[in-house]
Amino acid sequence: MRRFGRTLVTATLAVTVVGGTAGWASGESQSAVTGPPPGTAAWRADTAYGRALPDPATATPHEVARFFAGLDDAARSALVRNHPLVVGNLDGAPVPLRYEANRLAVVATGEARYASLAAPDRRILAFDPRGRGQVAEVFGDLEHAAHVSVIVPGSDNDATSHDARRAPHTGPAGMARALRTATEPPVADGSVAGGSVAAGSMVAGSVAAGSVAAGSVVAAGSVAVIAWTGYTTPVGVGLDAADGRLAAAGAPRLARFTAGLDAVGAPDPVLFCHSYGSVVCGLAARHTDAADIVALGSPGMRADTADDLRTGARVWAGRGPSDWIADVPNVSFAGIGHGADPTSAAFGARRVPAADVRGHAGYFTPGTQSLAAFAAIAKGEVR
Numbered sequence: 001m002r003r004f005g006r007t008l009v010t011a012t013l014a015v016t017v018v019g020g021t022a023g024w025a026s027g028e029s030q031s032a033v034t035g036p037p038p039g040t041a042a043w044r045a046d047t048a049y050g051r052a053l054p055d056p057a058t059a060t061p062h063e064v065a066r067f068f069a070g071l072d073d074a075a076r077s078a079l080v081r082n083h084p085l086v087v088g089n090l091d092g093a094p095v096p097l098r099y100e101a102n103r104l105a106v107v108a109t110g111e112a113r114y115a116s117l118a119a120p121d122r123r124i125l126a127f128d129p130r131g132r133g134q135v136a137e138v139f140g141d142l143e144h145a146a147h148v149s150v151i152v153p154g155s156d157n158d159a160t161s162h163d164a165r166r167a168p169h170t171g172p173a174g175m176a177r178a179l180r181t182a183t184e185p186p187v188a189d190g191s192v193a194g195g196s197v198a199a200g201s202m203v204a205g206s207v208a209a210g211s212v213a214a215g216s217v218v219a220a221g222s223v224a225v226i227a228w229t230g231y232t233t234p235v236g237v238g239l240d241a242a243d244g245r246l247a248a249a250g251a252p253r254l255a256r257f258t259a260g261l262d263a264v265g266a267p268d269p270v271l272f273c274h275s276y277g278s279v280v281c282g283l284a285a286r287h288t289d290a291a292d293i294v295a296l297g298s299p300g301m302r303a304d305t306a307d308d309l310r311t312g313a314r315v316w317a318g319r320g321p322s323d324w325i326a327d328v329p330n331v332s333f334a335g336i337g338h339g340a341d342p343t344s345a346a347f348g349a350r351r352v353p354a355a356d357v358r359g360h361a362g363y364f365t366p367g368t369q370s371l372a373a374f375a376a377i378a379k380g381e382v383r
Contacts (some may be wrong), residue, residue, distance in 0.1 A: 091260025133159025154275025
């Protein structure tokens with residue numbers, strides 16, 4: 001009974017803290033965007049090709065890939081023109097078609113807040129204007145990449161704020177750009193844009209913890225990074241951020257997205273999961289083919305240990321010394337709280353060095369140990 005009482009008090013504290021007594025912003029409740037994309041009804045009714053089109057709600061990404069492989073260029077182009085929102089969000093569809101479909105879909109909204117996403121140099125792999133908007137953007141050459149990473153962000157991210165002006169190297173697009181730059185080949189003096197992991201600093205169980213393959217210089221363009229704001233994120237740090245409702249809605253979307261990457265021949269991805277995004281990754285872990293899952297600034301992954309994630313991926317975790325997420329009680333009671341601290345020894349994740357990270361959003365800052373470690377993981381240099 002005493003133990004139950006302590007748990008109840010701690011859970012109540014978690015709700016109180018998340019509600020704003022620690023000076024954090026209180027958030028408004030969000031309605032999760034789920035289900036197939038807009039335009040699905042017209043897509044299902046289209047009989048121009050003499051057979052049913054793959055149902056966005058039920059067809060697997062591999063079935064979608066096989067369908068498009070059987071079409072000629074004219075048929076593919078017609079589907080892009082007639083159903084841009086469906087093709088642009090259809091996991092398993094050819095990557096170039098999705099880029100073009102999403103450009104058309106963004107333009108068709110006529111909304112100024114999305115206009116920059118239609119620029120010729122943007123590679124938009126998914127775009128859904130419903131609610132606050134969702135988007136996935138590729139940095140690098142996804143079709144020919146030897147390695148793929150996916151940034152899964154936390155609260156206050158959507159299609160409008162995805163690449164909004166904010167502190168450098170933060171936000172989904174900013175993090176993705178920083179990681180992409182850090183994975184590029186060394187310059188003449190041997191340094192890399194993201195900093196360096198000191199020679200001989202690898203200890204078992206962490207990045208300061210795996211091993212780097214000898215001579216593993218990676219060719220330019222071999223890493224593609226995707227900023228995936230593909231779920232409805234919490235706004236502020238209120239009850240939506242304290243419970244798992246939005247994460248539970250986002251996890252199947254992330255799992256399907258990674259299955260879509262597999263269907264088009266992309267390598268098994270590395271998931272970089274920031275803040276509430278690590279809750280999404282925790283719930284999706286067993287349903288993805290990720291090679292590595294990296295939790296940073298995590299409030300918990302809704303699992304007691306890394307083994308409880310039931311994934312074949314290597315699991316990593318890091319938290320900076322001034323990250324306020326450390327003040328969030330690591331409990332789970334009546335749906336509130338996300339459980340064990342992924343950086344604790346008991347959780348069993350490999351440790352990512354983060355001693356020089358500032359605040360909650362500084363993990364991708366150039367020159368930090370964390371970004372250098374992320375780059376090594378992204379390139380497959382750490383085993």
